[in-house]
Amino acid sequence: MGNEITINLLIREELDPKLYDIISVLRDKFEIKGRTYVQIKEEDRTCPSDFCGGISPTLLIDFKSGKKRLRDLVMCENTLVIKRRGLKKINPNKQPTELTAILAHEFSHIFNKDQLIWGAAVALIFFGFICLGGLFWLITLSNLFPLVGIIILAATFFLIYIVVTGKRYYRLRRDTEARCDRDVVTITQNADALVRGLKIISGANTNVKNTIWIKVKRRWYNFFGGTHPPISERIQYIESLKMN
Numbered sequence: 001m002g003n004e005i006t007i008n009l010l011i012r013e014e015l016d017p018k019l020y021d022i023i024s025v026l027r028d029k030f031e032i033k034g035r036t037y038v039q040i041k042e043e044d045r046t047c048p049s050d051f052c053g054g055i056s057p058t059l060l061i062d063f064k065s066g067k068k069r070l071r072d073l074v075m076c077e078n079t080l081v082i083k084r085r086g087l088k089k090i091n092p093n094k095q096p097t098e099l100t101a102i103l104a105h106e107f108s109h110i111f112n113k114d115q116l117i118w119g120a121a122v123a124l125i126f127f128g129f130i131c132l133g134g135l136f137w138l139i140t141l142s143n144l145f146p147l148v149g150i151i152i153l154a155a156t157f158f159l160i161y162i163v164v165t166g167k168r169y170y171r172l173r174r175d176t177e178a179r180c181d182r183d184v185v186t187i188t189q190n191a192d193a194l195v196r197g198l199k200i201i202s203g204a205n206t207n208v209k210n211t212i213w214i215k216v217k218r219r220w221y222n223f224f225g226g227t228h229p230p231i232s233e234r235i236q237y238i239e240s241l242k243m244n
């Protein structure tokens with residue numbers, strides 16, 4: 001059978017049948033090929049949001065055997081990560097349309113292979129950074145300019161490089177989020193459900209501990225405009241899609 005649904009679960013318990021239904025329907029609508037892994041997770045630091053979707057190298061750990069036995073390492077598989085915290089906020093049985101909208105957004109990330117694109121962008125930026133370093137290394141070796149001058153010039157260039165490429169990278173991230181929201185409206189034909197879903201999940205993201213690292217990260221994101229537009233902006237954008 002060509003179009004049978006193969007969702008491989010990577011969880012400690014059986015998936016809620018309603019959640020399974022939602023995922024299966026979305027997977028069909030987005031025509032996702034290959035295995036789809038669903039991970040229901042407790043809190044963790046690596047993935048700050050309650051719902052994530054992407055193509056990622058995933059370490060599969062077999063929880064059903066009772067102990068955390070390593071099963072295999074899959075590269076670039078479709079992976080949907082759902083935090084238990086997220087399911088408490090937005091329940092598959094109580095708010096099925098809102099959860100469908102939120103998960104459709106994540107399926108758009110999976111369908112469009114966004115993580116690979118972001119990874120390639122970061123690799124490209126890093127490559128440019130190395131090239132710039134090499135260039136100033138050659139200038140230093142040439143002995144044509146005084147070292148202090150070269151250091152000041154190099155620092156200026158690196159700073160401009162980080163700001164320019166950083167702005168472009170974060171712009172790409174925000175454009176991607178807008179595209180996902182647009183996909184949700186096209187696929188589900190229910191912009192209101194997405195707006196309600198976003199309001200529900202954004203309301204309770206406050207229990208993240210304010211460590212120095214998080215403060216530094218927030219400053220960095222804010223300077224570059226962030227990976228996600230503010231919820232109010234996203235809602236405004238989604239509302240504007242209804243007019244078309």
Ligand SMILES: [Zn+2]
Pocket residue numbers: 105106109177180
């Ligand atoms: Zn997203």
